[in-house]
Amino acid sequence: MNSKLISTLIIVTAILCIMCPAQADGQITVTALGDGLYFFDEVIKLSGTNTASDDVYLFITGPNLNQNGEKPDDFGRAAITGDEDTFIKTPTDVDGTWEYALDAGGLSLSYVTYTIYAVTEPNNKGDLSGGMFDTVTIVLKKKETATKVNVETETVKNGTITIAASGDGKFYEGELITFTGTNSESDYVYLFVCGDALDANGDKFDDPGTAAATGKENTFVTVAADSHDKWEYELDTTELDLKPGTYTVYAVAEPANKEDLSGGSFDTVSIVLKKPYISAQVSKLVIKRGEELTITGTAEGMPKAIAIWALGFSYWNGAETGSMVMIVPEDDASYEYVLD
Known part of the structure; x- marks a missing residue:
């Protein structure tokens, strides 16, 4: 092995947490302004963050709609994976935020509960596995009978x-x-x-x-x-x-x-x-002998601990104790591990 270079493979798993593939860097969120209850003549102001792509794609699900979602401003038009025209597409600002105003006055919906999806790519509900998305619930009510309730x-x-x-x-x-x-x-x-x-x-x-x-x-x-x-x-x-x-x-x-x-x-x-999901990244892909390698990431889903495995030629970071190295995530789900 080259004495000046150490190649390190990092494998991260969650302990006491349902396993799932690690996602790419970035995230997406969506919220609806107000208490989540809207009359048909109101404007629903949607906003959030998106640090994973340049655009946000919106679709809606609910009673009597296509099971994989429909375009929120054009009901009857099913959201089709890969077809941007079947989603509401809104750009992400340079600061990672986005917003969209949906006019409820033109919606051909019933007076019930619906779910709006915000996705980083034009994928419908049937193709969200492994992708990044967030949802918000809205309730549409008749004005003459509506009373404000929690979303x-x-x-x-x-x-x-x-x-x-x-x-x-x-x-x-x-x-x-x-x-x-x-x-x-x-x-x-x-x-x-x-x-x-x-x-x-x-x-x-x-x-x-x-x-x-x-x-x-x-x-x-x-x-x-x-x-x-x-x-x-x-x-x-x-x-x-x-x-x-x-x-x-x-x-x-x-x-x-x-x-x-x-x-x-x-x-x-x-x-x-x-x-739940886990992300991981290293401070450098290649380090010199004697340098530190810092492993950071996010462990969403409230795992009690995560295991850090560093494997290489005749090397395992847990060899000294004979057991895996365990790290407890911070309250904000972040974690850090320094390998000497």
């Missing part, structure tokens, strides 16, 4: 039961989601979930694949309301068999699935499940 929660019926999710409604696989609410209608709250690849009328929330069946309590997650009509439920997503995407969680006063909710009391909240 992630839409109260229905007579308001005797409510549900809310902890945080901003976006969670990485492996995180703990806390659901809370009130129920003055009955002693128990019955939870089920709807979304892609699930039964049209809902599945048992902690056991996707078990269809929620009206009248059968064991096909729902059952939570007791306390003497103050409050309830709480924690869901560990570590073993939850749900793909990344947007899901709607129903809280019902009786064990009834989506098809049989007419006349009953219920409430819903939307959540977004995202895959």
